[in-house]
Amino acid sequence: MRLIVADCTVNYRGRLDAHLPRAHRLIMIKADGCVAIHSDGGAYKPMNWMTSPNILVEEDDSLRVTNNDDELLEISIHCRISDTNYDFGDEPSLQKDGVEAHLQELLAINPQEIQEGLVLVKKEYYTDIGPVDLLCQDPTGEYVAVEIKRRGEIDGVEQLTRYLEFIGKDPDHSPVRGIFVAQIIKPQAKVLAESRGIAAIEVDYDHLRGLRRPQLSLF
Amino acid sequence: MRLIVADCTVNYRGRLDAHLPRAHRLIMIKADGCVAIHSDGGAYKPMNWMTSPNILVEEDDSLRVTNNDDELLEISIHCRISDTNYDFGDEPSLQKDGVEAHLQELLAINPQEIQEGLVLVKKEYYTDIGPVDLLCQDPTGEYVAVEIKRRGEIDGVEQLTRYLEFIGKDPDHSPVRGIFVAQIIKPQAKVLAESRGIAAIEVDYDHLRGLRRPQLSLF
DNA sequence: AGGTGTATGTCGCAT
DNA sequence: ATGCGACGTACACCT
Numbered sequence: 056m057r058l059i060v061a062d063c064t065v066n067y068r069g070r071l072d073a074h075l076p077r078a079h080r081l082i083m084i085k086a087d088g089c090v091a092i093h094s095d096g097g098a099y100k101p102m103n104w105m106t107s108p109n110i111l112v113e114e115d116d117s118l119r120v121t122n123n124d125d126e127l128l129e130i131s132i133h134c135r136i137s138d139t140n141y142d143f144g145d146e147p148s149l150q151k152d153g154v155e156a157h158l159q160e161l162l163a164i165n166p167q168e169i170q171e172g173l174v175l176v177k178k179e180y181y182t183d184i185g186p187v188d189l190l191c192q193d194p195t196g197e198y199v200a201v202e203i204k205r206r207g208e209i210d211g212v213e214q215l216t217r218y219l220e221f222i223g224k225d226p227d228h229s230p231v232r233g234i235f236v237a238q239i240i241k242p243q244a245k246v247l248a249e250s251r252g253i254a255a256i257e258v259d260y261d262h263l264r265g266l267r268r269p270q271l272s273l274f
Numbered sequence: 275m276r277l278i279v280a281d282c283t284v285n286y287r288g289r290l291d292a293h294l295p296r297a298h299r300l301i302m303i304k305a306d307g308c309v310a311i312h313s314d315g316g317a318y319k320p321m322n323w324m325t326s327p328n329i330l331v332e333e334d335d336s337l338r339v340t341n342n343d344d345e346l347l348e349i350s351i352h353c354r355i356s357d358t359n360y361d362f363g364d365e366p367s368l369q370k371d372g373v374e375a376h377l378q379e380l381l382a383i384n385p386q387e388i389q390e391g392l393v394l395v396k397k398e399y400y401t402d403i404g405p406v407d408l409l410c411q412d413p414t415g416e417y418v419a420v421e422i423k424r425r426g427e428i429d430g431v432e433q434l435t436r437y438l439e440f441i442g443k444d445p446d447h448s449p450v451r452g453i454f455v456a457q458i459i460k461p462q463a464k465v466l467a468e469s470r471g472i473a474a475i476e477v478d479y480d481h482l483r484g485l486r487r488p489q490l491s492l493f
Numbered sequence: 494a495g496g497t498g499t500a501t502g503t504c505g506c507a508t
Numbered sequence: 509a510t511g512c513g514a515c516g517t518a519c520a521c522c523t
């Protein structure tokens with residue numbers, strides 16, 4: 056990783072045009088070639104950048120970065136304050152846990168936690184318009200499309216509505232009803248869902264995590 | 275801006291749990307207090323971070339960053355390779371051109387560029403479910419809701435559909451039809467829009483920028 | 494504080 | 509390559 060601290064002016068031309076007037080900034084060039092320009096405030100994200108792959112042409116007083124989408128990042132360096140290079144070696148992989156995927160797994164194993172009697176037919180059921188999180192059947196044999204979110208908002212209801220519209224046209228899986236599942240569901244999303252005949256159900260992640268395997272039926 | 279290059283281990287606990295095994299990385303602490311941990315590859319964005327405002331507690335061999343949402347970023351420093359601090363002074367503001375807001379302004383001045391005879395009623399017409407980009411009227415007096423995107427995709431059509439549904443219920447602005455405007459509209463979005471009776475119209479930003487004022491009518 | 498929309502969103506996965 | 513959904517999305521702006 057190369058870190059250049061410099062007094063510089065920056066222009067970007069591509070998906071939009073952007074101009075950074077002259078000031079002191081950090082220019083970060085990573086091993087994969089991506090370039091980012093950070094100011095000292097505002098946000099953790101850079102003010103300007105160019106992702107990899109790209110072509111970097113360096114001169115004494117400038118860096119010109121281009122990619123194959125005709126985007127251009129041009130850095131004029133008025134004064135170089137520092138310019139250091141570090142070898143970081145290998146990066147061991149980042150480990151993450153606890154996102155929607157996990158919630159989906161837990162509910163796939165325990166669909167009865169969504170609604171009494173639900174049985175899983177297919178996890179990640181791929182339709183032409185996108186994947187349905189869980190396709191289930193209820194005790195009457197009716198199909199149930201389940202959309203799972205960490206936080207339930209309006210766009211999730213829209214998404215499930217599209218799936219229901221699509222699956223409803225498929226005679227093999229029709230009739231079908233929808234259930235919108237999330238840890239927390241916003242009032243608007245709840246209203247929209249119910250106005251469309253979609254059940255909105257909140258589930259507790261910690262409770263689900265406690266269930267290692269399907270609950271044994273008492274009957 | 276403070277830049278620490280160090281051999282470190284990182285843990286984040288909050289909206290998810292994440293763990294970064296021991297390796298060499300850059301720790302960036304900006305003037306506003308936000309903290310970001312960058313590896314040397316992958317992307318311009320940090321592997322882990324904590325936005326401002328937060329509370330940073332520093333010890334010889336660790337940084338502990340917490341915020342008021344009970345999120346925790348914990349950096350154990352095994353070996354400090356460098357630790358430097360820079361004063362960047364003021365950051366003059368970033369200037370951007372070509373974002374949706376500009377497209378919206380240009381079309382608000384020249385609604386006839388969307389469709390012959392359109393007249394602007396209100397820019398950013400706020401409804402209870404969100405702002406409609408442009409509310410216009412056509413020569414017959416019918417209301418026209420215009421949704422503007424840089425790139426036209428399905429979610430934009432959904433958005434406009436919600437607005438139309440809502441405005442349609444308002445006797446003062448009913449009947450209403452919709453127009454979906456973008457520089458480029460994806461085929462699926464075009465199909466979805468037209469299946470809902472919404473016109474999908476592509477406009478040229480550079481052409482619009484050339485029109486400083488409304489075109490004079492020839493008639 | 495909460496809701497909604499934008500972003501040079503980025504990223505990953507399936508088709 | 510394109511389509512689609514998730515993201516610790518972050519962020520600005522309006523009610």
